[in-house]
Amino acid sequence: MSDGPATLAAITARPSRILSVIREVLSRPSGFIGLFLIIAHVVLALFSPFFAPFDFKAMNANAILLPPDATHWLGTDQLGRDILTRTIMGGRQAILVTAIATPLAVAWGGLLGIYLGLVGGRLDDILMRVVDAFLALPWILKMLLMIVTFGTGVGVLIPTLAFFYGIPVIRIARAATQNIVARDFVLAARARGHSRGSIMRRELFGNVLDALMVEGAMRWSWMLLAFTSLSFLGFGVSPPTPDWGLMIADSRNFMAIAPWPAFAPVIALSSLIIGINLTADALAKALGIDRAQAAVH
Amino acid sequence: MLRIFIHRLLLGIATVAMVSGIIFAAVEALPGDACTAILQRDASGERLANCRRELGLDRPAATRYAEWAFGAVRGDLGISAHNNKPIASLVGDRLKNTLLLAGCSLALGIPLALFLGVLTGLRRDKFSDLAISTIAIFAMTIPEFVTATVLIFVFSIWLGWVPGIVTASASSSLSAFFPGIVLPVIVLTMVMTAHIMRTVRSSVIDVMSSDYVQMATLKGAPYWQIVFRHALPNALLPAINVIALTVGWLLGGVVVVEKVFNYPGLGHYMIDSISDRDLPVVQAIALIVATAYVGVNLAADLLAMTFNPRLRTLKARSP
Numbered sequence: 001m002s003d004g005p006a007t008l009a010a011i012t013a014r015p016s017r018i019l020s021v022i023r024e025v026l027s028r029p030s031g032f033i034g035l036f037l038i039i040a041h042v043v044l045a046l047f048s049p050f051f052a053p054f055d056f057k058a059m060n061a062n063a064i065l066l067p068p069d070a071t072h073w074l075g076t077d078q079l080g081r082d083i084l085t086r087t088i089m090g091g092r093q094a095i096l097v098t099a100i101a102t103p104l105a106v107a108w109g110g111l112l113g114i115y116l117g118l119v120g121g122r123l124d125d126i127l128m129r130v131v132d133a134f135l136a137l138p139w140i141l142k143m144l145l146m147i148v149t150f151g152t153g154v155g156v157l158i159p160t161l162a163f164f165y166g167i168p169v170i171r172i173a174r175a176a177t178q179n180i181v182a183r184d185f186v187l188a189a190r191a192r193g194h195s196r197g198s199i200m201r202r203e204l205f206g207n208v209l210d211a212l213m214v215e216g217a218m219r220w221s222w223m224l225l226a227f228t229s230l231s232f233l234g235f236g237v238s239p240p241t242p243d244w245g246l247m248i249a250d251s252r253n254f255m256a257i258a259p260w261p262a263f264a265p266v267i268a269l270s271s272l273i274i275g276i277n278l279t280a281d282a283l284a285k286a287l288g289i290d291r292a293q294a295a296v297h
Numbered sequence: 298m299l300r301i302f303i304h305r306l307l308l309g310i311a312t313v314a315m316v317s318g319i320i321f322a323a324v325e326a327l328p329g330d331a332c333t334a335i336l337q338r339d340a341s342g343e344r345l346a347n348c349r350r351e352l353g354l355d356r357p358a359a360t361r362y363a364e365w366a367f368g369a370v371r372g373d374l375g376i377s378a379h380n381n382k383p384i385a386s387l388v389g390d391r392l393k394n395t396l397l398l399a400g401c402s403l404a405l406g407i408p409l410a411l412f413l414g415v416l417t418g419l420r421r422d423k424f425s426d427l428a429i430s431t432i433a434i435f436a437m438t439i440p441e442f443v444t445a446t447v448l449i450f451v452f453s454i455w456l457g458w459v460p461g462i463v464t465a466s467a468s469s470s471l472s473a474f475f476p477g478i479v480l481p482v483i484v485l486t487m488v489m490t491a492h493i494m495r496t497v498r499s500s501v502i503d504v505m506s507s508d509y510v511q512m513a514t515l516k517g518a519p520y521w522q523i524v525f526r527h528a529l530p531n532a533l534l535p536a537i538n539v540i541a542l543t544v545g546w547l548l549g550g551v552v553v554v555e556k557v558f559n560y561p562g563l564g565h566y567m568i569d570s571i572s573d574r575d576l577p578v579v580q581a582i583a584l585i586v587a588t589a590y591v592g593v594n595l596a597a598d599l600l601a602m603t604f605n606p607r608l609r610t611l612k613a614r615s616p
Binding site: 030129130132133134135136137138140141144145148149221222225228229232233245248249251252255256259262266269270273274276277278281 | 308311313319323324326327434439441443446447449450545564571579586587
């Protein structure tokens with residue numbers, strides 16, 4: 001947790017602090033490689049429709065399960081669709097959904113956590129029991145119940161992921177706040193008669209922000225894991241939209257005769273998740289936060 | 298100590314009660330009920346009404362919740378909408394298989410994780426630490442179905458050493474699961490080892506830089522005596538709680554692994570039941586998994602308190 005000087009910096013000169021954190025993340029090899037992987041994936045997700053060599057849903061009965069060659073650089077799948085095209089476009093849904101849901105989750109979980117850490121008392125007791133109750137249920141059960149009820153559209157997945165993945169953030173933000181609330185500068189603000197809103201805004205945010213940024217990076221990777229796992233199980237992105245989880249699931253049936261359709265999505269998905277985690281690790285080290293406290297998803 | 302024990306036990310029971318309420322409300326909100334699952338296409342008009350009356354689904358939700366909750370406490374989980382068998386025995390078979398899978402993974406993973414955690418903690422920022430810690434991040438964040446797919450390709454299709462799927466049915470004897478259980482155990486072991494290892498590592502680093510270890514070093518105690526007698530007993534305490542989280546995860550969160558390897562465990566059954574709209578089974582599994590999660594975490598907290606008197610105050614540990 002950051003101490004006095006970092007707080008001052010956070011309040012008085014926020015833009016330069018963000019820049020210095022980015023610079024520090026980039027100065028570590030893990031941060032550099034991680035950020036490079038993330039940016040490459042985001043660029044690919046944004047622009048892949050413009051330079052994809054084939055139509056992602058064009059089937060070809062004469063080109064089923066072709067090994068990689070000059071026309072289809074990564075081969076074709078069981079319906080004769082180009083795997084290179086489907087791989088570079090396969091992360092669009094996953095990245096879109098998780099990149100919106102992650103900040104939402106961190107925002108609502110963080111705000112509620114900071115508030116509960118500040119006020120404590122009965123409300124805190126009751127809500128933390130509810131948090132415990134939600135955490136006791138496996139993530140996949142919660143997600144599946146929502147999906148079965150409301151469907152698998154982007155409009156359902158984003159709020160669902162944002163809601164469930166914000167719940168563990170409440171705990172992190174609350175614990176980080178409780179570490180700060182008893183410090184002198186918060187007591188001083190209370191003594192000056194500041195309102196709760198003002199204390200949250202002026203004294204707590206800057207201090208809890210570091211923990212929340214690291215938490216957000218990790219939530220993003222868990223969310224991607226959840227999203228692609230759901231697709232893999234057949235509860236996420238619906239065909240023929242290309243998606244890594246779906247592609248890996250499809251490829252398993254033909255693995256004994258044609259293993260290549262699995263390789264590209266496996267590498268694409270793994271590289272994105274590794275990129276996010278390398279960045280999260282570098283971020284945690286740059287901010288001086290112990291990342292090992294993370295709970296099992 | 299007894300007061301804290303009772304306090305924590307009551308909190309645990311309250312959590313389970315709240316979970317049961319959430320599950321019941323969630324299942325209630327789903328489209329369709331047990332009768333639409335039983336009758337399928339015939340679910341309309343008179344027949345639907347008759348079925349609902351027969352199963353008591355026409356009564357208010359609060360009554361049915363109370364009945365379900367009291368039944369569950371007595372071990373009666375109701376009847377499956379899918380094949381009319383008692384859920385307790387259906388779920389019992391799967392629970393046994395899941396426990397086998399979890400047991401094998403824990404037996405392999407806990408010693409490995411403790412060893413790697415202590416090793417990397419003592420060799421902080423050396424090459425071996427960086428290598429192992431980085432691999433651990435990958436092991437715990439790459440989705441299980443990706444790891445599983447790669448392992449199946451390498452060890453089952455390419456090398457042909459072990460079967461890629463489990464062919465045993467839910468009620469087969471435990472020995473029928475070997476050698477098909479090998480790959481799922483490896484996937485689960487990788488994930489859990491990484492989690493436990495990282496906690497142990499950071500705790501070893503904390504303790505090794507503490508004042509009392511420095512004191513022992515200064516008075517000239519041999520290095521290995523400091524590690525084993527002074528540092529490790531304290532450094533391994535946080536492992537208890539993360540192991541509990543892992544056990545909870547192994548019992549409820551391994552849906553993907555069980556599905557990939559066709560392993561007839563609780564998670565696989567849960568996802569099949571959701572697809573079949575077999576809601577009584579979904580409710581029962583959710584309740585069992587959540588109870589296990591709360592129970593294991595409670596046990597871990599109490600164990601940690603037994604070993605560490607500093608935690609024995611009401612305020613210190615209530616989360």
